[in-house]
Amino acid sequence: MPRDRTAAALGSSLFFALAPGVVAGVIPWAITGWSGSGWPVPGAVVTALAAAVLIHAFVRFVIEGIGTPAPVAPTQQLVIGGLYRWVRNPMYIAVVSCVLGQAAMFGSLALLEYALALMVVFFSFVRWYEEPALTRQFGAEYEAYRRAVPGWFPRARPARVPPATS
Incomplete structure (x- = not known):
């Protein structure tokens, strides 16, 4: 039975x-207490832009x-529009960027290390679970998309990817 957009919105929320x-919120707060001195304005800009993405x-x-993005309630259609025309993994990039922005805001080496660890985890998850x-x-629809749009850079x-079929 197809999920409707209301259920998708609730599940995604x-x-x-x-x-x-x-x-990107609770763990960085636990690491830093959201205090420290760094580059607050550039860090806040990076964090805000990443949150928008x-x-x-x-x-x-x-x-x-x-x-939803959750593996337990996946999408019915392949998502290839919007930012997904530029890069296949904008969510993972955005989460890491949020953490990097906070690392800059609070001058936190621990958050920088956490962001690097997240990138390794995300890359591994995408490679060994998500792509298969x-x-x-x-x-074939995903394989064509994968050939047209890079994963991380x-x-x-934007790629000219045909819309997903119903």
Whole structure:
């Protein structure tokens, strides 16, 4: 039975609070207490821009994919619009960027190390779980998308990827 967008929005909101909310909010707070001296303005700008990217990516999952980023409630359609035309993993990049922004704001070497560890975990998860799962779910459509759009370093121009089929 297909999920509707309301259920997708609710599920995505819950997942947003539990996953990026904890990883890019609660854990950095636990590490720093959100205190320290660093570069508050540049760090805040990076954090805010990364949060905007993250929100955009979650919205794409609801509107375009009719599902959530959570592996337990995946999308019905492959999400290839918006920022996903430039890079395949904007959510992971945004979460790491949020942590890096906070590392700059608070001058925290511990948050910098945490961000690097997150990148290793995210890269491994994408490589060993997410890409095979998307290949199984979307087949040739995902493989064409994967060839057209880089995983981690955004294209200079958006890819011309045909819209996902119903």
